[in-house]
Amino acid sequence: ETKPPARGSIPCLPRLPILGSLPWLRGHLPPHLLFTQLSRRYGPLFALYFGPHYTVVVNTHQHAREVLLQRGRDFAGRPSMVTTNLLTRGGKDIAFSDYSPLWKFHRRLVHNSFTVFGEGTSRLQDIVLTAVESLCAELLSSERQGIDPSSAITRAVTNVVCTLVFSATYQHSDTELQEVIQYNNGIVETIARGGLVDIYPWLKVFPNKSLSKLKQCITVRDRLLSHKLQEHKLSLSDGEPRDLLDALLKGQTGGQGQKSSGSKDDGITDDHVLMTAAEAFGAGVETTSTTLLWILAYLLHHPEIQERVQKELDEHVGSERSVSVSDRGKLPYLDSVINEGMRIRPVSPVLIPHTAMTNSSIGGHAVSQGTRVLVNMWSIHHDPQHWDKPDLFNPERFLDNQGVRVTPSCFLPFGAGPRVCVGESLARLELFLFLSSLLQRMSFRQPHGAPLPNLQGRLGVVLQPLPFKVVVIPRAGWEDGVK
Numbered sequence: 001e002t003k004p005p006a007r008g009s010i011p012c013l014p015r016l017p018i019l020g021s022l023p024w025l026r027g028h029l030p031p032h033l034l035f036t037q038l039s040r041r042y043g044p045l046f047a048l049y050f051g052p053h054y055t056v057v058v059n060t061h062q063h064a065r066e067v068l069l070q071r072g073r074d075f076a077g078r079p080s081m082v083t084t085n086l087l088t089r090g091g092k093d094i095a096f097s098d099y100s101p102l103w104k105f106h107r108r109l110v111h112n113s114f115t116v117f118g119e120g121t122s123r124l125q126d127i128v129l130t131a132v133e134s135l136c137a138e139l140l141s142s143e144r145q146g147i148d149p150s151s152a153i154t155r156a157v158t159n160v161v162c163t164l165v166f167s168a169t170y171q172h173s174d175t176e177l178q179e180v181i182q183y184n185n186g187i188v189e190t191i192a193r194g195g196l197v198d199i200y201p202w203l204k205v206f207p208n209k210s211l212s213k214l215k216q217c218i219t220v221r222d223r224l225l226s227h228k229l230q231e232h233k234l235s236l237s238d239g240e241p242r243d244l245l246d247a248l249l250k251g252q253t254g255g256q257g258q259k260s261s262g263s264k265d266d267g268i269t270d271d272h273v274l275m276t277a278a279e280a281f282g283a284g285v286e287t288t289s290t291t292l293l294w295i296l297a298y299l300l301h302h303p304e305i306q307e308r309v310q311k312e313l314d315e316h317v318g319s320e321r322s323v324s325v326s327d328r329g330k331l332p333y334l335d336s337v338i339n340e341g342m343r344i345r346p347v348s349p350v351l352i353p354h355t356a357m358t359n360s361s362i363g364g365h366a367v368s369q370g371t372r373v374l375v376n377m378w379s380i381h382h383d384p385q386h387w388d389k390p391d392l393f394n395p396e397r398f399l400d401n402q403g404v405r406v407t408p409s410c411f412l413p414f415g416a417g418p419r420v421c422v423g424e425s426l427a428r429l430e431l432f433l434f435l436s437s438l439l440q441r442m443s444f445r446q447p448h449g450a451p452l453p454n455l456q457g458r459l460g461v462v463l464q465p466l467p468f469k470v471v472v473i474p475r476a477g478w479e480d481g482v483k
């Protein structure tokens with residue numbers, strides 16, 4: 001099944017000692033755009049040196065499928081980086097931890113816990129709908145003045161994750177909720193992937209303002225979450241787990257999670273539980289709220305698409321009741337709007353760096369153990385060979401001519417294979433319930449005289465839209481905010 005290695009190696013950028021290819025990467029472009037540009041010159045599979053690290057960049061969906069799926073196990077490693085090691089106590093999480101038997105067990109435990117609270121029960125739906133309810137009320141109270149929707153959306157999504165992870169639901173102005181949002185923003189600002197400290201670990205010996213801010217935010221996070229963990233330990237009962245923390249604590253003592261004699265690892269420790277909770281937070285909030293904001297930004301640019309979603313909602317749900325998960329099958333156009341949002345602006349445009357755990361190959365070229373691999377999902381989602389007018393927001397790409405859903409093979413917003421996003425079904429459920437409820441109850445317009453949202457975005461730890469304002473107009477029957 002494996003092809004023999006092709007003659008010649010992967011085209012590589014020039015490099016200098018210590019700096020690697022950095023002098024050839026100057027300019028203002030964020031990595032996903034820079035790589036897309038370089039792939040025109042060096043071909044869709046090329047290599048470069050980030051400092052001392054040989055890194056292969058993959059720009060086509062065929063190569064991405066090889067790395068993520070066909071040889072997914074070979075490439076399921078993660079590099080060790082200064083900032084993410086700080087964030088995760090040296091890889092005691094899922095996303096930034098290198099591949100190991102313990103990681104596999106840990107990942108499965110988290111995945112199962114999500115399933116318990118996810119698809120299987122209506123609890124998750126209730127949690128999301130409660131948050132949606134107050135988000136709608138808040139947006140509708142803006143009285144047709146232009147508002148930046150981002151903090152209201154972040155608050156709502158954070159509340160969902162707080163309920164899911166440790167059963168807390170906060171009022172709008174709760175200080176603990178504010179604290180969570182603040183430390184999270186601080187981490188997002190300071191951990192930007194590809195930051196210099198991650199290329200040259202020795203830079204950390206120099207005073208570094210953003211590294212100390214990161215440490216400070218992590219301290220706040222740890223204090224808050226340790227407190228929740230202690231509370232949960234004291235009140236843990238034999239019954240059904242109340243939330244993710246309960247499920248993890250129970251998983252800790254069941255099966256392989258326990259210390260296994262003869263192996264040097266300690267199983268799922270309290271540190272692992274804490275890091276998992278922290279990560280569910282970070283991943284759950286940043287990705288979902290950013291995706292919602294991108295979709296709103298595009299809907300302001302395309303009022304006709306917004307109207308078509310609303311027409312679909314009016315026909316299949318109406319205004320007499322809330323939308324529920326069971327309506328999803330009847331709302332293919334809404335689903336295609338969500339997909340198109342994730343295609344055109346993937347929140348994680350180069351995924352998380354992968355590493356080769358053994359000698360392997362990509363496109364017939366030998367790739368040796370330890371090689372870093374970046375999958376440029378941006379260029380895959382904008383490949384003109386597979387997408388007609390890739391820069392156009394056109395949800396119909398995800399529907400056939402009968403209006404039935406189709407999933408193009410070049411669409412992988414959650415990645416694939418052993419490192420696929422563990423939150424995918426949770427994310428999809430949230431995006432569906434948030435967007436459908438919002439558009440059922442209100443319309444979004446560009447404020448009079450204000451510019452349309454900038455669609456370029458800014459790459460931090462995720463690709464975010466720049467701040468923009470909307471005017472919220474209640475739809476018939478929802479003038480008072482609630483039914």
Ligand code: HEM
Nearest residue numbers: 094095280283284287348351352414415419421422423427
């Ligand atoms: C990993 C996308 C929501 C938890 C990832 C990856 C992507 C992604 C592209 C990296 C895959 C790779 O490196 O190959 C998204 C998108 C989301 C979303 C587009 C929403 C629109 C969530 C949510 C959670 C979550 C809600 C959890 C609450 C994770 C975790 C990983 C991950 C733990 C690491 C998996 C691993 O390394 O094994 N996600 N995600 N994500 N995501 Fe998500």
Ligand code: PLO
Nearest residue numbers: 095184187188279282283286287348461
């Ligand atoms: C966001 C800030 C949090 O405080 C910590 C955190 C944890 C998990 C990260 C997330 C941050 C950013 C988005 C990431 C997520 C894991 C998977 C997800 C990188 C840094 C994506 C989209 O790949």
